[in-house]
Amino acid sequence: xxxxxxxxxxxxxxxxxxxxxxxxxxxxxxxxxxxxxxxxxxxxxxxxxxxxxxxxxxxxxxxxxxxxxxxxxxxxxxxxxxxxxxxxxxxxxxxxxxxxxxxxxxxxxxxxxxxxxxxxxxxxxxxxxxxxxxxxxxxxxxxxxxxxxxxxxxxxxxxxxxxxxxxxxxxxxxxxxxxxxxxxxxxxxxxxxxxxxxxxxxxxxxxxxxxxxxxxxxxxxxxxxxxxxxxxxxxxxxx
Amino acid sequence: xxxxxxxxxxxxxxxxxxxxxxxxxxxxxxxxxxxxxxxxxxxxxxxxxxxxxxxxxxxxxxxxxxxxxxxxxxxxxxxxxxxxxxxxxxxxxxxxxxxxxxxxxxxxxxxxxxxxxxxxxxxxxxxxxxxxxxxxxxxxxxxxxxxxxxxxxxxxxxxxxxxxxxxxxxxxxxxxxxxxxxxxxxxxxxxxxxxxxxxxxxxxxxxxxxxxxxxxxxxxxxxxxxxxxxxxxxxxxxxxxxxxxxxxxxxxxxxxxxxxxxx
Numbered sequence: 001x002x003x004x005x006x007x008x009x010x011x012x013x014x015x016x017x018x019x020x021x022x023x024x025x026x027x028x029x030x031x032x033x034x035x036x037x038x039x040x041x042x043x044x045x046x047x048x049x050x051x052x053x054x055x056x057x058x059x060x061x062x063x064x065x066x067x068x069x070x071x072x073x074x075x076x077x078x079x080x081x082x083x084x085x086x087x088x089x090x091x092x093x094x095x096x097x098x099x100x101x102x103x104x105x106x107x108x109x110x111x112x113x114x115x116x117x118x119x120x121x122x123x124x125x126x127x128x129x130x131x132x133x134x135x136x137x138x139x140x141x142x143x144x145x146x147x148x149x150x151x152x153x154x155x156x157x158x159x160x161x162x163x164x165x166x167x168x169x170x171x172x173x174x175x176x177x178x179x180x181x182x183x184x185x186x187x188x189x190x191x192x193x194x195x196x197x198x199x200x201x202x203x204x205x206x207x208x209x210x211x212x213x214x215x216x217x218x219x220x221x222x223x224x225x226x227x228x229x230x231x232x233x234x235x236x237x238x239x
Numbered sequence: 240x241x242x243x244x245x246x247x248x249x250x251x252x253x254x255x256x257x258x259x260x261x262x263x264x265x266x267x268x269x270x271x272x273x274x275x276x277x278x279x280x281x282x283x284x285x286x287x288x289x290x291x292x293x294x295x296x297x298x299x300x301x302x303x304x305x306x307x308x309x310x311x312x313x314x315x316x317x318x319x320x321x322x323x324x325x326x327x328x329x330x331x332x333x334x335x336x337x338x339x340x341x342x343x344x345x346x347x348x349x350x351x352x353x354x355x356x357x358x359x360x361x362x363x364x365x366x367x368x369x370x371x372x373x374x375x376x377x378x379x380x381x382x383x384x385x386x387x388x389x390x391x392x393x394x395x396x397x398x399x400x401x402x403x404x405x406x407x408x409x410x411x412x413x414x415x416x417x418x419x420x421x422x423x424x425x426x427x428x429x430x431x432x433x434x435x436x437x438x439x440x441x442x443x444x445x446x447x448x449x450x451x452x453x454x455x456x457x458x459x460x461x462x463x464x465x466x467x468x469x470x471x472x473x474x475x476x477x478x479x480x481x482x483x484x485x486x487x488x489x490x491x492x493x494x495x496x497x498x499x500x501x502x
Contacts, residue, residue, distance in 0.1 A: 045326045046474045055327045059346025063369045113488050115495030153366060155349050163353040164462040167324075171470045178474075179481045186485040192496045 016205040017219075019125070021087065027080040028201055031141075034073040038144075039178055041066040067152065074145045077138075094125045095134055104128040112193065122216025122224025133184055140177040143169060242336040243383065244405040245392060246412050247310045248443040249451075250419055250427070251399035254279070254293045254308040258391035258400065262291045265379065265390035285311060287363035290376040291391055296451055307444075309451045310391075310400070313338060313359045313376040314431065315439025320459040321351035321360060324466055329373070335384065336405060336439040339377040347371040356435070356457040378439060408441060415443050435459065 020028070041062045044054040053062055081088050100121035105128060110116040126134065147166035150158055154166070188197045196210045208219075216224035263270060271282040271289060280295050291312035298305045315338045322330045322338060329344035330351055340351070340360065351360040351373050364371030379389035383402070387393070392400040401411065412429040419427035426446045431438030434457055448455055 046471060046478075051328075054346060055329070055344045056346060059327060059348075060370050063346060063348065067369060113491055115492055152369070155353060155362075155364075160353050160358075161460070161462075164460055167350065167353075168462050168465055168470060171466070171474070175470070175474045175477055179477055182478070182481040182485055186489065190485075190489055192492060192498055193501055195501070 015208040017208060017211055018204055019200045019206045019211075020204045021084070022204065023080065023084050024087070024091075025201055025204055027076060030076045031073065034069045034076065035177075035181070037069045038066060038073055039174070039181070041069070042174055070144075070148055070152075073141070074148075077141060095131050097128070097131060101128040101131070112187075112191065115193075120214075122220070123214060123218070125215060125218040127214060129187070133180055136176060136180055140173045140180075143173040144177075147173070240334040242334075242405040242437070243378075243403060243439070244315075244336060244408040245378065245389060245440045246401045246408040246443065247440065248399045248401075248412075248415055249308055249310075250415070250424070250443060250445055251397050252293070252308045252310065253397045253399075254295065255396065256281075256293050257394045257396060258291055258310060259289070259293065261390040261394035262376070263288070265382070266290065285359065285361055287361050287372070287374040290374065294452065298446065298450060305446075307446060307451060309442065309444075309453075311359075312440065313378070314357050314435075315378055316356075316434075316459075317436030317438070318459050319435070320354040320356060320463040323459065323463045324350040324354045326350065333380065333384075336437075337378040337380050337383065338439070339380045340373055340375055342372055345372045347373065349373065351375075354460050354463045356454060356459060405437070405439070412441055412443050419443070419445065 044050040044059070044062055053059065100123070103121040104123065107120050108129065111120060147170040150162060150166040151170065154163060187194050188201070196206050200206045206215075211219040220226055220230075262268070268288040268290065271286065273281050274283065276283050278295055280293070282289050282292065285292050291310060294309045294311050296307040296309065298307065315336055317332075317336070319330070319332065319338050321340075322332060325331075326348060327344045327346055329341045329346075330338065331341070332338055347362060347364055347369060349362050349364065349371075352358075352362055360373045360375040362371045362373055379387070379391075382389060388402050389400075392402040401408065409429070409432050412432070416427045416429050424445045428444050428447070429441060430444050430448055430453060431441035442451075442453075444451060444453075
């Protein structure tokens, strides 16, 4: 795919390369929608001004809404795994952490906050931050599902301590995932350097220069070193 | 208002279960069909429409079988786990010591049923939808705040139940325990004078609490305090901190990053 953007006095050509399949994007947005409704309906217990919504008939309705969404929240990743098991396996492999992640973490603050153009270690299809986000997301989805199931169907059947622990663990997982969501939302929607991440999740593609800059190992293959003839001069144009 | 309490004297109770009937009548609770479970106990357990119930316990001593009775129902704890975990404020303390559940506020989450150290509140709940409410003894809040005795106390023909100023109830219970100890019941004891900050329902027991299935030293579950004391504030503070950090990071990044250079 190519797109032409008219700059001041020159024509810049962007080449687009596929990053997410339609199915991956469907998974992402279906999970986003259910997550947001689940978080909003759960928030009635945490934001004082929403407290009246937790009471009586309103509270019963919101609990029902929470349960309906929970079913989809848990089902969507399972459906994805059934339709695209090989793609999922590949994704999970790409999530493994390695030595370059430490280097990435050291440079992340000056790079993403201060905008200092440090040479970040080349990243695979996922960079360290994305990997951490996905790992926490998968872990919290599993925790939500298990503890939620116990609270829904286990009341009076499982021992009281297990129900009590489920309530607390469910809420702790919520705290982690909502904070992750705030950061993820900022990076995806508002961060100047990452504007293409939202493009990629909407249309499935990133530009060639973005892939070179942020996902060198994925773009070049191997350890992310450009082959001869594609020297650093090429990579420096990207921010 | 002075703290009030109910005193149940198991040595006087004849297990006639008039209290169960009076409770259902006053609170307009549906009757439960009698079933034979191999015991005189009925209904089989506390439920959304059975707020008090006489439990039967048998203890073998050589050739003899001793038979004990206990009137179960809400203990009206001063440190009530149900009130601590209730997210709607439906469960609340009253100045007279009663712990009540307000039906209009309850959303049926059932936390109270799982955190109560005495396993008292019960739900009438559809499992799939979660629709339902929590029910338990309110110590006849409507009667007791209008100078009447609780329905069960009013009806008890054996004089096993009394209700009044909590200090007086403790004194009466202790006197009764002393009497029982000197009349062939060396294990007699008063249950609930100091437990969980003081219970609003106290028992004169003939044997150790364990014989009656009562916890020796009931505690509000540690996790009951964790929710309102830790999880809620941590959630609120961390959401605020993350949002602020993100806004600050955005303002700093916007100053340092030239969009003209970003591809």
